[in-house]
Amino acid sequence: MQKYILILSVFSFYLYADSALLQQALKEKLRPIPSSKTQLLHLVDDPENPLTQAKIDLGKMLYFDPRLSKSNLISCNTCHNLAMGGVDGVGAAVGHRWQPNPQHLHSPTVYNAAFYIFQFWDGRSLHLSDQAKGPLQAPFEMGSTPDEIEQKLASIEGYRTYFDAAFGMDTPITFENTAQAIAAFEKTLVTRSRFDDFLEGNIDALTQKEKEGLRVFLKKRCSNCHQDVAMGGMMKYFVMKKFTYKDIGTFSGNANNLVKVPTLRNITKTAPYFHNGSVWDLKEAVLEMARIQLKLKITDEEAQSIVDFLHALEGDIPQMSYPMLPR
Amino acid sequence: MQKYILILSVFSFYLYADSALLQQALKEKLRPIPSSKTQLLHLVDDPENPLTQAKIDLGKMLYFDPRLSKSNLISCNTCHNLAMGGVDGVGAAVGHRWQPNPQHLHSPTVYNAAFYIFQFWDGRSLHLSDQAKGPLQAPFEMGSTPDEIEQKLASIEGYRTYFDAAFGMDTPITFENTAQAIAAFEKTLVTRSRFDDFLEGNIDALTQKEKEGLRVFLKKRCSNCHQDVAMGGMMKYFVMKKFTYKDIGTFSGNANNLVKVPTLRNITKTAPYFHNGSVWDLKEAVLEMARIQLKLKITDEEAQSIVDFLHALEGDIPQMSYPMLPR
Numbered sequence A, B: 001m002q003k004y005i006l007i008l009s010v011f012s013f014y015l016y017a018d019s020a021l022l023q024q025a026l027k028e029k030l031r032p033i034p035s036s037k038t039q040l041l042h043l044v045d046d047p048e049n050p051l052t053q054a055k056i057d058l059g060k061m062l063y064f065d066p067r068l069s070k071s072n073l074i075s076c077n078t079c080h081n082l083a084m085g086g087v088d089g090v091g092a093a094v095g096h097r098w099q100p101n102p103q104h105l106h107s108p109t110v111y112n113a114a115f116y117i118f119q120f121w122d123g124r125s126l127h128l129s130d131q132a133k134g135p136l137q138a139p140f141e142m143g144s145t146p147d148e149i150e151q152k153l154a155s156i157e158g159y160r161t162y163f164d165a166a167f168g169m170d171t172p173i174t175f176e177n178t179a180q181a182i183a184a185f186e187k188t189l190v191t192r193s194r195f196d197d198f199l200e201g202n203i204d205a206l207t208q209k210e211k212e213g214l215r216v217f218l219k220k221r222c223s224n225c226h227q228d229v230a231m232g233g234m235m236k237y238f239v240m241k242k243f244t245y246k247d248i249g250t251f252s253g254n255a256n257n258l259v260k261v262p263t264l265r266n267i268t269k270t271a272p273y274f275h276n277g278s279v280w281d282l283k284e285a286v287l288e289m290a291r292i293q294l295k296l297k298i299t300d301e302e303a304q305s306i307v308d309f310l311h312a313l314e315g316d317i318p319q320m321s322y323p324m325l326p327r
Helices: A002-027 A037-044 A053-064 A128-137 A146-155 A159-167 A175-186 A194-199 A208-219 A282-293 A300-313 B002-027 B037-044 B053-064 B128-137 B146-155 B159-167 B175-186 B194-199 B208-219 B282-292 B300-313
Strands: none
Touching: A002 A194, A002 A208, A053 A159, A053 A175, A128 A146, A128 A175, A146 A159, A146 A175, A159 A175, A194 A300, A208 A300, A282 A300, B002 B194, B002 B208, B053 B159, B053 B175, B128 B146, B128 B175, B146 B159, B146 B175, B159 B175, B194 B300, B208 B300, B282 B300
16 A cells, blocks of 8 residues: 555656646746647738738749849758758858858757747748848848749740739739748648657657656756747847857957857758758767857756757658659 | 531541541550550559559658758759659759759650660660669769669668658668669659540540641651650650750760650650750741751741640649658
8 A cells, every 4th residue: 555655655756846837837838739720820920911822822832942142053942951950950051152141140940930029030020021131132042032933934825823812913023022922831840849849748758868858958958948839939149249159259240249149940951050050960069059159067967858858859750742843 | 417517527527537637646655644544553653663552652752852962952842843843944954052954965854764664864774773873873973873872862761661651661771772762753643634534535625726736746857756645755866966056055965965755744844945955835836847957937826826735745743742751
């Protein structure tokens, strides 16, 4: 009898501990990607560019269309490759005429960018549609111009019906509409994970190892910056000036040397890390962040435990058909 | 009564004429992509690299994986883009470090290449798996080496199960297996069209305009070279030395200046034309081929009629899910 009481007590303790962990995670502003489609739509939709299936379908084609670039060879998907965790998997992005990004910036993942309040590494853009206009025009990325894009798309007869369906009959094919359609598609690129099940109350969704990692993650205050739905993208800036780690370097892109906190979702699939892609090993990246951002010396075991937890953020990548582009 | 007999006669005449056209097309060695899966498999399968679903699934991932290139940025799909008719839509192919093809060669479509008996523009390769090894290693294409590819693939843990399923447990991940899997996937990239329905006996599958075009096509002997299932890829070489058209140029790639006859399937979707991608307008390409290859002066109307027929070769592109690559 005593044995059973003991077992029950231990079990209750774990149950209590897990519930407390969940409560703590919610208190620290970690929020799930909602399982409810309505709630999800509420999170990502924008009254100024309302999501419609026609816009999403068009946006998907445009996202994969290399003709949006000056060379006709680089699409959004070239650097934000949906088959590769939404990234290119190299250090500095490589664009038009094989130019590396002049600030040595790494292509961030497009998955779950819909949840960010700031886009780009310096957070200079507030909307995905505004963000999309950047790489399209950057001379070292897709190298195009609004005029070129409008003229090229208008010359591809097959696009007309898709633009009509998305924006109304005979609406001109504009750079703005192009960017809005791409943004609409990108809002579908969200990846629910086991951690979302946990945050919605299923405390069995994480393994014990992952829960242990979450405890360390919260205890070390990683969620100070990696917060909200994307666990990133919400903090306007994070100070880079004080960085001394040789490989991380300063971010000369803006006067303040400030960088947006990146998402931790699918982080196990999106190496290399940091704005300049300078670190390939996730545990090393965790150790560096603790040292530089939190001024903490954490142990190797603690860093590994956090990495264990990060695996619970591997999401379900939306399955999609490869589009056929009008020619 | 006489009126009805007249109508019936006219109708019979057309029926007779269409059947005769079909017979003539078959006589001229135009063969359909079979509607029967068994017959199709018989056409494309190779006893030395038998098609299996596991091999096709693996091959699809490898086809889309940019890590097979030295830079990790260029996949088979970069130049043979399945969303763009299986081509890149530019003149000379652009590869590793933005190098244009040194012979100014244009990326040919991968769709229906499974039916060719010769691969590459100079026809130097007899199997798709052998062909696949070319661009992977060419310094101006993907720029990799067999060793690099084997080491890289072996280092991507997630690929192990796919290679096991395709080639048997613990079979080493070799360059050869990689090429065979890619070839297996490419054998699924066939596009049946209305012309195949016609060749299988449905004489109503083509419009009158297309039938008229087919008549011109046969009369002008286009099928001397553009023959068999792919309407191309079967003639070993076709003499380029005699070319005088300024834009076509000679093909310095081989001593004999000989070029493989390309497929006409989906030709309306795969501009620019010729081995060097020098002509963008399909009617102009038809006129040039008549002049240079057939030593015929054909009229503008005849060329347009042939173009009308070529639209009947627009095939059903296989729908496929975009793969998720192990990272």
